[in-house]
Amino acid sequence: MGLPHYVEHRKFAKPRLNSSDPSVLQYLDQDEREVAVDKVIKSALRKTDLSRANIAALEWAVNEITDNVLTHSQSHVGGFLICHKLSHHDILEFTVADAGIGVARSLGILDECEAVERAIQEGVTRNKSTNQGNGLYGTYQLALASSGIFALNSAHANLYVTKAGEMHIRDESIPYKGTYVVCQIDCANPQLIEHALTIGGREHSPAYDYIERKHEQAGGVLRVEAKDLCQTFGSRQSGIEARRYISNLLRDDDGLRLEVDFANVFVISSSFADEVFGKLFVEMGPLRYMRRISLRNVAPAIEGLIDRAITLRSQTGL
Ligand SMILES: Nc1ncnc2c1ncn2[C@@H]1O[C@H](COP(=O)(O)OP(=O)(O)OP(=O)(O)O)[C@@H](O)[C@H]1O
Ligand SMILES: [Mg+2]
Incomplete structure (x- = not known):
């Protein structure tokens, strides 16, 4: 997956962007982020049977979570994105990680566990005037509708939702210095968007999707x-x-x-x-x-x- 490069860059080459295997994609700005997201969608289209609505759902979630890194995290190394298909399932799993200030500091909440729990709720944002607080909420809903796992880890707080939809929040003794999100999306579920992306009481249909753009x-x-x-x-x-x-x-x-x-x-x-x-x-x-x-x-x-x-x-x- 090309991870060794980011641990020891003198010894290991950077993963190639055009490799067909899932590789870790680093992005430092919006342009690099868009390239990384497109690469993930392109690879999903090659590896998984996908309806157009589910392509849009995946694209929506990956966009939201990767964008959070640039908008909120102040991470000096930008964000890292990886997406792969679980073998023998129509489930795509993506992970986005950063080395930034973490959710609690960003939201200005002292208790780190409370912060991650609040962050995935609808309408919770650090800045009501510029943001809506939908990204983590909608992504979490997509995982729930998929019966897939969802995790949000930041500093000492570890929020984990099982396939059965049970939520666990733990206070870890060893902190993760930044934030990472893991989300599974079930591409075989034809009603994913209808069931998951209901935001502000209305079904959200992502406009201008990958197929339209490309x-x-x-x-x-x-x-x-x-x-x-x-x-x-x-x-x-x-x-x-x-x-x-x-x-x-x-x-x-x-x-x-x-x-x-x-x-x-x-x-x-x-x-x-x-x-x-x-x-x-x-x-x-x-x-x-x-x-x-x-x-x-x-x-x-x-x-x-x-x-x-x-x-x-x-x-x-x-
Ligand atoms: N990678 C991150 N690093 C630090 N804080 C984060 C990160 N991701 C999310 N947060 C915090 O969690 C809050 C909720 O995130 P969410 O994506 O749900 O909403 P938003 O980004 O504020 O608004 P929207 O996504 O609707 O534009 C953010 O406002 C921010 O305070
Ligand atoms: Mg967001």
Whole structure:
């Protein structure tokens, strides 16, 4: 995960941003924070079946918690973000940590345990005139609706919510010098947002989500660059990630069309072509596939490989 770098930077290289494995992402300002959040969402789209509402829920929560670091913590090392999928579950878990002043000092509450308990309540904020106090509350609600764990640790206070929704708050003898939040989100729950993001008595629907920002074009068209779909074009594993990304983009709205842009891609393997386009063609059926997916800027050699993969896969079936 690249953690050793942050412990002993002379010995260990910084984790690469484009690595497909989950790695610890450090951010010092808003620009770096946005890059880190986008990387987390992109990786989630490759690894997990996600409805658009759940992508938005994940994005909302990760944005809120990472932003808290820059807004409240005064951490000299900025924030650290990591997100991974639990194996054998549709659960994504993200952690955000900082080395800042902690929740109690920020809220001006002496008792550290009381501070973390208050911080996750709706409307609790250190500054009513600029903030609303929704971030921790909404994120905690998402974990509850997911039957996932949630934790908020700051200085000596350790707040932990179990999968069953029981809350424990402990006064630890060894302090964590800063704040960290852990949250699990169940991507298989179709009603996550309806059940969790009710803020101020109204359902909150996050606007301008990742798909809109990154992929939406005019007229019901989504556009994706092939290199965003996966890490390499050489393996079946990579093909599985690319197919999932495409399926996630097309999942909710049958009217949307997708253009995959192959500019600057010069070679792909046959197994990759089969895993992505052969299987999508058979899964969706020829007419739906042709109505919804088109390829742009494809080199002739790649077009030949994709053509052949679709032909062969149509003969063998899934
Ligand atoms: N990383 C952090 N370090 C220090 N204090 C924090 C941190 N995260 C949250 N807090 C404290 O907890 C309070 C509640 O956080 P929360 O995200 O719920 O609301 P907010 O950030 O104040 O408002 P909003 O998220 O609606 O803009 C914050 O006002 C701040 O005092
Ligand atoms: Mg906040």
